[in-house]
Amino acid sequence: MVAADVLDLLSTTVTNVAAPTIVRELGASSSLVPWLGASYTLAMGSLMIVGGRLGDRFGCRRLFLIGLAGFTLCSLTAAVATTSFVLVASRTGQGVFGGLLIPQGFILLMRVIPRESMGTVFGLFGPLIAVSSISGPVVAGLLIEADPFGLSWRSVFLLDVLLGVLILVVGRKAIPPFDSDASIRIRPGAALTLMAGLGLLLAGLIDGGASEWTDRAVTATTAGTVVLAAFGWQQARTRRPLLERSLFTNRGFVAGLVFGALFFSTVTGTMYVTTLYLQQRLSLSPFHAALVTAPVSVGIIAASFTARSRVVSHGRGVISIGVLLFALGIIGMTIVIGVERHPVPLISVPLFVAGLGMGCCFGAVFAVALGDVNPAQAGSASGVLNAVQQIVNAAGSAVVSTVYLATATPSGPSSGVLPCLLLTLAITVACAMSIPLLPRRGAHLH
Secondary structure (H helix, E strand, O other): OHHHHHHHHHHHHHHHHHHHHHHHHHOOOOOHHHHHHHHHHHHHHHHHHHHHHHHHHHOHHHHHHHHHHHHHHHHHHHHOOOOHHHHHHHHHHHHHHHHHHHHHHHHHHHHHOOHHHHHHHHHOHHHHHHHHHHHHHHHHHHHHHHOHHHOOOHHHHHHHHHHHHHHHHHHHHHOOOOOOOOOOOOOHHHHHHHHHHHHHHHHHHHHHHHHOOOHHHHHHHHHHHHHHHHHHHHHOOOOOOOOOHHHHHOHHHHHHHHHHHHHHHHHHHHHHHHHHHHHHHOOOOHHHHHHHHHHHHHHHHHHHHHHHHHOOOOHHHHHHHHHHHHHHHHHHHHHHHHOOOOOHHHHHHHHHHHHHHHHHHHHHHHHHHHOOOOHHHHHHHHHHHHHHHHHHHHHHHHHHHHHHHHHOOOOOOOOOHHHHHHHHHHHHHHHHHHHHHOOOOOOOOO
16 A cells, blocks of 8 residues: 555656656647646546545455556556657546545555554655655656666656556555445446546646636636535435545544645645745755755654654644644744845755654544544545545645745745745644644544
8 A cells, every 4th residue: 555655656746857858858848847747636636536435336456456557557658658648648547547546545454454553554654755755756857867778757657667567466465355335326427527526626726826827727716616516515415425424424534634634735835835935036956955855854754753653542632743843844934034145954944843743744634534434434535535635735836826926026035935934824823723623532533
C-alpha cells in the first residue's frame, strides 16, 4: 500500500521538473505544461469516490490490481509518446486508473491491520508525503540530467513502469483476497453526475489558479458547484445512495474531514506562495528554492516518527500541538519576510517549525477521521477523504495565487506574499477552533 502511494505521489510531482524538457523535445507549445499535471489531477480527483465504492462492490484487491495494471500500462504509453495529445491522454489514463487504485489502499489496510496498530500505520503517511514530495522532482531532475540510454524525460515514466510492475508482482502474492459485496448497487447516472461535478470544480480551480480567473475558470467552478449540490440533493432523497449515509452521521469522520479540508488547503497554499516568493521575488533557481524549503520535509519526517506512537491515545492532543507549531512557523515566516533584506537561508528556520506542525497533523488527521469507520463504510470513507484532499489542494493553490496576484506590486519583494501568509494564519485559527469537535483519541476508539 505504501509503495502504491509513493508511485502516485511521484507521478504527481515529476512533471513539475520534466515539463520544460518535454515541451522542447516534443516541439510543443507552452500550453502543454499545465496540462501535464492538470490532466492527471482532474482524472484522479473525479474518480476517487466512485473508485472507493467500486472496491466495495467488486472487491478491493481486484480493483487495486486492475488500477495498478492500468496505471503501469498508461505510464508505458506516456514513455513512448511522440505527440502532445498521446502524452496528455496517457497522463489522463494514469489519473483514471489511479482513481481506482489509491482508494483501495485504506480499505485494505483497515481489513488487514489490527485496529490497535492503525496509529502506527497512519504515522507513516507524514514521512511518506514528505519524502515523495522531495524525491519526485529530484529523481526527475537526476534522470533527465543523466539521460540514461538517451531516453531523456521518457526515463521518468519508465521508472513508473518499473515500480508498477514490481508492486503488481508483489501485490498479487501479498494482498489476501476479500469478499465483494454484491448487494451494493452503483447507479451509473449518480456516478457520472458526481464525476462530472468533481471534474468541473477541479478544472475551474486549477485553471483559476493559473489564469487569473478567466470567464472559463469561473464558469467551470460555478457549474461544478451546482452539479455537486444537485447530486447531494438527489442523494439525500434516494433509497440507494452512492455513499453510505451513516458515514456522515459519524462525528469523528465528519470532524476529521472538515479539519483535514481546512488544514490541507492551507498547507498547500503556504508551500505554493513560498515557492512563488523564492523564485519570482528573490530570483532563486528551482534547485536553490528546493534547498531553502527542504527543512519543511525534514520537520515533517521528524515529527511524524515522534508523534505516530501517540496518535492512538492522544489523537486530538497531537493535532493541537501540530496546529500550534504550524501557526508559530507561519508567524515566523511573516516576520522574516517582512524584513526585506533578510538572509535568504533564515526563512528555513520557520519553515522547519511549520514542517513539524504538518508532521504532527498528517497521520493524526487520517487516524481520527477513519478511527470509527467500520469495514462496510471503508470504500466510501476512503474515496471521500482522497477526493476532498485533491479538491482542497487545488483550492488552496487557486485561492493563494489569486490573493498573490491581486496584491503583488512591482516594488517590494514581500508585496503579495504577506497577505497570503496572513490568510494562511486565519485559516489555521479556524483549524484550531474545530479541534474540540474531534475525538480525543484516534484509530481504535469506539
